[in-house]
Structures are given as structure tokens and as C-alpha cells.
Amino acid sequence: MPMMPGNAILPACYSNPYAPPWRLPNFESPWVNLRWTYDEVFLVPGGGKTQFNLTIPINGNSDFICRELAFDNGGAQPGSLLVRFKNADGRRMSHDLLQIEEYAGPIPIDWYIKKGTNVYVDIQNTDVTATLQVILKGISVYEPLGINTCMPGFEPERYLPLYKMYSRPAQGWHDEPYDMYFDVEQNVSTVIQSQPLLMDSDADFYVRGITGLAAGVGLVKVRFQDNWQNSLSAGYVLQGNEFGPAPQARPIYPEICCPLQSNLTVDLSEYTGIGNASTLFALRGVKRFRNTVND
């Protein structure tokens, strides 16, 4: 994989560093995966009763790898429905019953379920009678019969999480997370040109995200420039598109290297004409330090 200066890895041509991994089935694999979802609807009496060993039958022609649990409670009171799963041998998958809100979501380890078996579920309802749809999401595993394949020649798409695509410190150096905070006050319908954003003097700073909010009445649109006065946008960007809603950051890729004591600059324009603007934002990234004897 090609490398950029600073050891950053170039993105693959036909992927997207902001996106999740997508791969076609491996054509040499003895198995073919097919997305599959099991679901069963159970009528659950209320009053705190528990129904034991309700069954979700697994198809007889393919094993199933469960990767996520979901529930449709039909609008029942949150917290009123509790479940516990048991595998095909009847072994409990949790010590006690848990609220479905705690259970829902991806499971940390793939749950391999053999074909032709049953998944068992205990359900307790502490409220009035309700229906609960229990959903097992994952993949069915078939022998290769030509399903779910595409034309030959497709190169599996390469994927790296975004955090792995940024530069890495050289040997003898290390990174520390850092937020660089700024606050710009501005009168209504005014433009501030080239507001300097001074970097600290202790280390280089690598900007990897930006978060912010508007504390005043007015709103701003902004245009950033890097240390070499390269504009980082084709025009002014409304703050709703520029700043991730605090504290979440809008990811910035590739990162912006800010040498110590340098400065980025920003142009700000109050565009609503209804009041003064107070723009609070933070550049999120890492500072790069040389190791000391304590590191």
C-alpha cells in the first residue's frame, strides 16, 4: 500500500475512508455467506410473569452466524420487557434476564448456531400484555451454489478505519490527544478576515477534526486557511456544515499539520443580520512530542 510523507497511508482508489468496510465473498472460500434475519413475534402476558423456552427455529439448510440482536416492542413501556437467550443446548447466554434496551445491538463475539436447531428465549413482561418481536441479525452460511456472487475480476475493497489512516509518530516520538479551543466575538453583518489561530509553542499540532457551536444570536459562515494560506474550502461554509455539533467533531482527512508557533487563519461572516455572533470552536487532534525518560 503506498505511503505518504509522515507514514500516512493513501486511501484505496475505489473506497471511502469515511465509510465502513465492504467486501464481496471470497471466491475461494468453501462457504458462501448470505445476509439473513431471523425473527419471531411473541405475545407476552403482563404482570411480571416469565415465559420460558420460547423457540426461534433455525433453518435446516444453513448454519447461522448471529452478529446483532434487535427487538420491536410495538410501543411497549421502555424497561418493561426483559429477555434471556439460551443456545441450542439450553445453556443460558446471560446470568439473568436483561431489559431489551440493554440487549439490543451488536454482540461482541459471533454466535455460531448450527442448522436445524433452535434458539430459546425467556421473556418477562412487567407491564401489561404486549407483543415482542425478537430479531437475530447475521448471515447464513451455505455451501457455494453460485449465490451472492458477481462477475469475476472484482478486487476486494480495501478498508482501514479512519484513525489508522493518519500519520504515525516516528520512533522516539509519541502523540497526545489535544483540543485547541477558540472563541471569536463578532458584530452583526460583519466580516472578519484572516483571524489568526495561534498554535502552541510546545509541539506540532495535527488537526483531525473540528467541533463548535454558536453562543450568540447571529450565525456565521467560515473559511479556513492552513499555515501556508491554502484555502480549505471553495467558499464560505455555513457553520452547520463546518462544525460537528459539540462535542462531536467533523472528521478532517487528511490531517492538517500545524508546526509549533504557526497559525491557521479563518474568515468569519455573520450572515443572518439578526444579531451579534459568538462562535466557539475547537480543533481536535494530537500534539506530537519527543519521548522523554518518563515516556
Place this chain on the structure above:
Amino acid sequence: MQPKVVGWHYDYQLKLGAILNGASTPQVELQIQPGAPFALRGIGGYNVGAPSFGFINVTELSGAAIQFTDAYDNWLQTDKIGTLGDWPTGGLNAQYEPVYNQVMYQPGSVISVRVTNNSGINWNDARIVFRGTKLFYEDRIYSPCYPKCYTAIPYQFPVTYGTAKDVIQVPASTTVRNIPLSVLGADFVLRGGMITNDTSVSSSIGDLEVLLRSQDDRPYANDFIHWQWLFSGGLASRPGVWYPEIYLPKDRILLIDCKQGESALAAQFSLTFTGERIWPK
């Protein structure tokens, strides 16, 4: 040597029409276009409400139960699945429910769909969006890529159309086609997009729909799709992501069609694409 296959971001939208509360659709089929196989990678849906005083309310398909097939008529669920639990976001702000492993549909095949409305309200115009990637042999379409050696900076592209800079203006009840994103000066890799309503014209984009096309008129969807199922709104931390990304060489353009439905207002909004600016070295 086998030819290389490249991906092309694509959204298939299936319009189901009106569905009364408690009613189910018959089995509806969405045909995959004949030109390329389609890798299904995400699913979501929304309902376009009936106009009320000139405004249209668009909501998630919360309370639906849905079941769909692969290209061989195999249902991919044992029964219809409730979206209340299965689709936490349902594609709102372009955060689609992942389909993983992806499901391949051959050219000319169909996705069969069954939907029940359990939402408690009648749906006026329900739509399902199947998000994924079309696959082409690379010599069949124009698919430029990164130069072998380059420098790059993060870059954002606000699109200007109309009299106000950095925002797009679309008159009420009008479709404006061929709004250009002109890539000048250097290559641009488009990876995602965000929309923010221009607050000087509040609530003007309740029923705005968007379609992106390449300079060669090759679309990125089979239909206009509501903007909030293509881009994030007020959520710049999670931009609506194109997969794969769109590589736009210098001097190319991306075409944007905007359809301002039946709203009584002209739409005025900022559409900002986010990505990377590329200079060959």
C-alpha cells in the same frame, strides 16, 4: 488477465404509494437496471406527507414491517421485520441500516418487497431506499483515480446557485437541473455531503429532493431522493457518505438536480461537499 471492476455509488428508490394504517402492500418488485450488478449495502425509507398549507412533512418509516428478497427470490427474513427495532435511523441523515454481508443482485433481477404499515397513521407516499454500489468493468465507464504521486489537503465545496453566494436557491414548486459543482484548480475527491438550511429562509427545505449526476449524465440514483436521505442536516460530524467516493479531476463538473416539491416557499440552503483536494506532483 481479468479486467478490473470498479464501483459506482447508487441508490435505488422504490415508491410504494399510499398505505393505510394497518394495511399491507402486495408483493412489489424493484427491477435492477440491466447495465450493471448491484451490491446492496444499506436500507432505509421515508414517507412524504400530504401537503398541508403548502408544506410537506417527511418522516422516517417508523412503525413499518418489511421483508425483501435476494436476486433468487429467497426472502432474507423469516417474516416481516419491524423497523422500530431494526432500523434505528432508517436512513435519516443518510445513516442507513447496514446490510452486511452485502447482497448481490444481477442485472435485470428484482428485489421483491412486502411492507405493512403498523405506524398508527396513514402513509401518503411511502418510499424505500436501497443503497449500494453498482459494479462495472473499468473500461466501460469513465472512472479516473488518484495520480501516482500527489499532495493533498482536506477541502470543502459549498455550492453556489442563484444570487446569494455559497447557497443554492430553488424557486417554489420547481425543479432546477444541472446545477454545477465545478472543480477548478485541482482534483477533488468527494466523500460526503451536508446540508444546512439558510436560516434567513426558515423551514424552506422540508420537501426538497436531490439527484446527483456525473458530467456524462450518469446518475447516482434512479430517482430524486429527499435530501435528508442523501445528506446529513445539522450533523456535520456524520456527513452523508458516498461509497465509493467520487473522484472529480480538475475542470470536471458534478451535476446537481434539485426538486422543490409543493412547498409554498423557495428553497434556500447550503449544500457543502466534503473531501480532499489533490495536486499531482
